Amino acid sequence: MNEGIVVIVRSIIGFFTLLIFARLLGKQQISQLTFFDYVLGITIGSIAASLSVDLSSRAWPHWIGLATWAVIVLGLQWFTLKCRPAAKYIVGEPTIVIMNGQIMEDAMRNMRYTLGDVLEQLRDKGIFDLNQVSFAVVETNGKLSVLLKPEFLPATPKDLNLTTQSSGLSTQLIYDGLIINENLKQANVDRLWLENELKNKGINHISEVFLATIDSSGSLYFDTYQDHIKQS
Amino acid sequence: MRKFISYLIPILSLIIFVVIMQGGYYYITSWSERNIIPEYVDKVKTDINAERWDKAEEDLHQLDLAWKKAMPRIQYHAEMNAIDGIKENLARLSGSIEAKDRGLALAELNELAEHWENLKN
Numbered sequence: 001m002n003e004g005i006v007v008i009v010r011s012i013i014g015f016f017t018l019l020i021f022a023r024l025l026g027k028q029q030i031s032q033l034t035f036f037d038y039v040l041g042i043t044i045g046s047i048a049a050s051l052s053v054d055l056s057s058r059a060w061p062h063w064i065g066l067a068t069w070a071v072i073v074l075g076l077q078w079f080t081l082k083c084r085p086a087a088k089y090i091v092g093e094p095t096i097v098i099m100n101g102q103i104m105e106d107a108m109r110n111m112r113y114t115l116g117d118v119l120e121q122l123r124d125k126g127i128f129d130l131n132q133v134s135f136a137v138v139e140t141n142g143k144l145s146v147l148l149k150p151e152f153l154p155a156t157p158k159d160l161n162l163t164t165q166s167s168g169l170s171t172q173l174i175y176d177g178l179i180i181n182e183n184l185k186q187a188n189v190d191r192l193w194l195e196n197e198l199k200n201k202g203i204n205h206i207s208e209v210f211l212a213t214i215d216s217s218g219s220l221y222f223d224t225y226q227d228h229i230k231q232s
Numbered sequence: 233m234r235k236f237i238s239y240l241i242p243i244l245s246l247i248i249f250v251v252i253m254q255g256g257y258y259y260i261t262s263w264s265e266r267n268i269i270p271e272y273v274d275k276v277k278t279d280i281n282a283e284r285w286d287k288a289e290e291d292l293h294q295l296d297l298a299w300k301k302a303m304p305r306i307q308y309h310a311e312m313n314a315i316d317g318i319k320e321n322l323a324r325l326s327g328s329i330e331a332k333d334r335g336l337a338l339a340e341l342n343e344l345a346e347h348w349e350n351l352k353n
Contacts, residue, residue, distance in 0.1 A: 006307050013249045020242040055312040060253045 003055060010059050014052040017063065018044070021070040026077065035142065044069050091140050098136035101149070113138060122146065168216030177207040177225075187214050198222065256309025259302070260351050268298045273345050280329070280337045288329050288337070296322055310351050317347045 021044070044066060051062035080087035095107050097118055108118070118136065121144035127133060135147040157164050171183045173194060184190060195206070197220050203209060212222040272295035279288035299322060303315065321344035328336040 002307070003312070009252065009308055013252065016245055017249060020246065023242075058253075058309060058311045060257075060309065063249065063253060 006055060007053055010055075011052040013059065013063065014048045014066075017051075017066060018048045021066065025070060025073055040069070040073060094137045094139050094145075096135065096137050097144075098130075098133050100135070101131070101133060103130075111138065118144065165217065170213040170215040170221065172211065172213050173220075174206055174209045174212035174222070177209060179206060189214065252308050254309060256306035257352065259305045260309075260348070269295065269302060269348060270345070272298055273341060273348070276325075277338070277341055280334055280341065283332070283334065285329060285332050289326075292322075292326060292329060296326075306351060314347050314351055318344055321347065 047062055047066045047069065050057070051059055051066060054062070076090060080090050095104075095111055095113075097104050097108050097111075097113065103115070103118075108114070119130075122128070122130070122133065122136070125144070125146055127146060127148070132148050132152040133146055134149045137145045139145055171187045172180055173183055173187065173189070174180070179191060179194070184194070194212070198204075198206065198209065198212075201222065203222070203224060208224050208226070210223050210225050212220060214220050272291055275291045276288055276295055279285075279291055299318065307315065321340050325337055325340040325344065328340060
């Protein structure tokens with residue numbers, strides 16, 4: 001038995017199985033994970049690690065364990081999506097800890113959440129004065145969402161009666177010195193137009209460009225490989 | 233077509249992984265001519281019971297060769313302890329046949345057969 005080769009093959013199996021299952025389980029980011037999701041991730045990762053290097057047991061049971069955990073998570077995700085009471089029961093609900101500027105002590109006690117935790121998360125959001133807070137909600141992932149009192153909310157262009165233009169999403173036209181033809185079509189521009197635009201900006205060849213994007217208003221942003229940063 | 237391929241690749245990968253991990257199981261449980269280990273175990277046992285030690289040594293050599301051929305096929309399926317167990321049984325069996333120790337040889341052979349059976353689990 002060549003242990004090295006067996007470990008390599010088992011690692012490849014573990015790695016790609018994990019990749020496939022992770023893609024299957026969705027796009028939640030670490031910051032959005034609840035505590036249970038976090039523990040779940042560690043458990044699945046630990047099973048994958050055993051599958052990879054624990055030669056004292058067969059790969060198959062580990063793989064089945066990995067698949068079972070992934071399927072259960074997938075099943076729960078589907079169930080919570082379809083059944084709202086189940087979602088409340090399984091995932092939990094956001095809890096209001098400050099309402100109309102009043103601290104909800106009972107709610108905090110039920111969650112084993114201290115005033116220090118609330119103040120720390122408020123400071124993390126740049127709020128140092130409790131007088132500014134209208135509502136604060138602890139989300140199911142443990143993050144604090146805060147609504148400031150109207151007088152402390154930042155002014156928006158609407159408040160100032162300013163007209164704004166929607167910039168929309170930008171589309172990449174050049175990446176790493178190569179034109180993305182699909183995106184050119186999508187943005188309703190052609191290669192000639194792009195080359196002319198770049199020439200006007202003093203760029204003679206596309207290969208000099210690291211990134212070029214176009215927004216919905218047709219304005220072009222580009223970045224060349226050559227950076228001209230003035231040394232102070 | 234692109235969507236079909238994007239689904240096909242992971243499904244195909246998972247199927248290949250299952251085949252790699254479980255291929256050894258089908259080899260062990262198959263009755264094909266390639267799987268001759270149980271046959272040689274029986275042969276060596278008969279030789280030992282009849283105390284034909286030269287023949288037993290010859291058949292043990294064949295059993296050893298068959299095991300060396302089987303090992304690469306089952307190594308992704310089997311656990312290391314079972315594989316090591318069979319290796320140790322073969323080594324001790326060789327010694328006990330050389331010493332013409334019938335009791336020890338049969339014990340090793342039975343353990344080897346048990347290890348082989350356990351690979352099916």
